[in-house]
Amino acid sequence: MIYNDFTSGDSFIHRFDPRIKILIALFFSIITALSNKIPAILSFFVLAIILVLISKLKFKILFSRLTIVNIFILFIWFILPFSYPGKIVFHIGSLQASREGLINALEITLKYNAIILCNIALLSTNPIFQLTHAIRHLGAPDKFVHLFFLIHRYAFVIFDEYKCIRDALRARGFRPKTNFFTYRTYAYLVANLLLKSYERSEQVHRAMICRGFTGKYWVLEHFALKWRDIFVAITIFTAITTLAIIQWMKIL
Amino acid sequence: MHISEGVLAAPVLISGVAAAAAGCSVGLRKMDFDKTPRVAVMASTFFVASLIHVPIGPSSIHLILTGLVGIILGWASFPAILVALLLQSILFQFGGLTTLGVNCFAMAFPALLCYLIFSKLINGKNQSLAVIAGFLAGFCGVMLAVIIIAAALAISGEQFITVARLILIAHLPVMIIEGLIVTTIVVFLRRAKPELLKGVV
Numbered sequence: 001m002i003y004n005d006f007t008s009g010d011s012f013i014h015r016f017d018p019r020i021k022i023l024i025a026l027f028f029s030i031i032t033a034l035s036n037k038i039p040a041i042l043s044f045f046v047l048a049i050i051l052v053l054i055s056k057l058k059f060k061i062l063f064s065r066l067t068i069v070n071i072f073i074l075f076i077w078f079i080l081p082f083s084y085p086g087k088i089v090f091h092i093g094s095l096q097a098s099r100e101g102l103i104n105a106l107e108i109t110l111k112y113n114a115i116i117l118c119n120i121a122l123l124s125t126n127p128i129f130q131l132t133h134a135i136r137h138l139g140a141p142d143k144f145v146h147l148f149f150l151i152h153r154y155a156f157v158i159f160d161e162y163k164c165i166r167d168a169l170r171a172r173g174f175r176p177k178t179n180f181f182t183y184r185t186y187a188y189l190v191a192n193l194l195l196k197s198y199e200r201s202e203q204v205h206r207a208m209i210c211r212g213f214t215g216k217y218w219v220l221e222h223f224a225l226k227w228r229d230i231f232v233a234i235t236i237f238t239a240i241t242t243l244a245i246i247q248w249m250k251i252l
Numbered sequence: 253m254h255i256s257e258g259v260l261a262a263p264v265l266i267s268g269v270a271a272a273a274a275g276c277s278v279g280l281r282k283m284d285f286d287k288t289p290r291v292a293v294m295a296s297t298f299f300v301a302s303l304i305h306v307p308i309g310p311s312s313i314h315l316i317l318t319g320l321v322g323i324i325l326g327w328a329s330f331p332a333i334l335v336a337l338l339l340q341s342i343l344f345q346f347g348g349l350t351t352l353g354v355n356c357f358a359m360a361f362p363a364l365l366c367y368l369i370f371s372k373l374i375n376g377k378n379q380s381l382a383v384i385a386g387f388l389a390g391f392c393g394v395m396l397a398v399i400i401i402a403a404a405l406a407i408s409g410e411q412f413i414t415v416a417r418l419i420l421i422a423h424l425p426v427m428i429i430e431g432l433i434v435t436t437i438v439v440f441l442r443r444a445k446p447e448l449l450k451g452v453v
Contacts, residue, residue, distance in 0.1 A: 004343050026349050033350040034262055069345050072256050076415070083414035104411060111258025115348045123342050131342070143280045143288055144331055150292030151299065151335045158293075158300045176307045183306065183429060187436035190301050190315070194294070194324070194441065198448050201293035208289060215285040 005061045006124035013055035017229045018126045018134035025122040040247035041110045048117035080105040257348040261408040268354030275330035282327045295332035319393025322363030326451035329363040362396035390434025398423045
């Protein structure tokens with residue numbers, strides 16, 4: 001359930017320097033989020049699709065992920081057209097849908113999916129070791145780097161622990177319903193997880209001290225920036241910047 | 253609880269980043285290196301807890317536990333929640349990079365407030381006061397988070413006011429359920445492991 005399905009794969013994007021991938025993802029997200037013209041947003045959307053295509057991800061998983069995260073967007077389509085004042089296009093009973101509202105909903109849908117696709121292609125394709133290593137290089141404080149790595153590491157361990165308790169509950173015939181008994185049971189489940197984690201954290205800490213932990217995140221393999229990486233990075237950055245300039249200089 | 257990418261206005265996004273950065277830098281400074289494993293493991297637990305779905309009528313909600321995060325992690329809530337959100341966006345594509353600031357602030361600030369207001373009562377001698385404080389921490393943790401999210405939407409554009417209102421109303425039952433669950437956890441931990449409730453940082 002919490003396994004990252006996109007790290008496995010062998011494409012150009014997978015081999016691309018994670019530091020550059022993070023920087024591009026950040027730049028892309030900011031510019032797309034701030035865009036407000038449909039043609040510009042559409043081109044960012046296309047750019048994101050190209051990135052995803054290059055990274056040769058499994059289409060089925062990709063599609064199911066996008067469906068899940070788009071539920072919120074569906075909600076927007078039901079509300080925005082009717083709450084945005086403007087030229088009326090159609091109406092359902094007394095609810096009037098405005099043209100501006102529909103355009104706004106379309107803008108949000110495209111922006112959102114463009115950013116999500118870009119994140120899948122550029123962030124989700126990195127194994128966690130590389131991401132941790134990369135954020136360290138990009139200047140994240142040491143303590144933050146450790147938190148990032150350890151929270152990810154132990155989320156998996158504790159998720160297994162949770163599955164154990166959940167299966168035990170099922171084996172005893174527990175069926176969640178809307179009642180106090182269910183809520184109390186879940187409360188005890190979380191309380192037990194917290195208890196176990198607290199004790200585990202003591203063990204982790206002692207183990208780290210035994211291994212000479214001084215607050216540094218050591219890595220064996222270092223990143224080596226290749227000319228190809230730099231070339232591709234410059235191309236993508238230029239593309240995004242050009243689109244941004246065209247948009248905000250009102251050339252479109 | 254998230255605001256999606258592509259919805260908020262630039263000033264709101266920037267204020268979110270500034271507020272979250274300030275909170276995180278204080279949080280990180282207050283957290284010694286010795287505390288990192290504890291903060292991390294507890295934060296992972298909350299990360300897992302947020303994947304648990306609790307039924308409510310025909311639908312279900314997932315646990316948020318903002319208030320309890322605050323009680324247990326204290327000032328470390330800010331960096332811990334930031335990491336959790338980052339991981340959510342990498343692993344499940346919930347939320348993205350530009351909304352990290354706003355979303356982090358919307359969850360971590362209520363957590364911190366709950367810690368500052370209710371921690372003393374929850375750890376106090378009086379059991380019934382602790383029960384009430386536990387409920388309020390659970391309730392207010394969600395309530396404040398929802399208010400911040402609704403406000404961020406409403407400030408971003410008039411057209412989002414309806415959405416903001418709906419979000420507030422829809423979360424009312426969530427607040428009550430969270431209150432009940434957090435207070436039950438508090439009572440349990442007061443008996444089983446009182447030092448856990450003292451706050452890591």
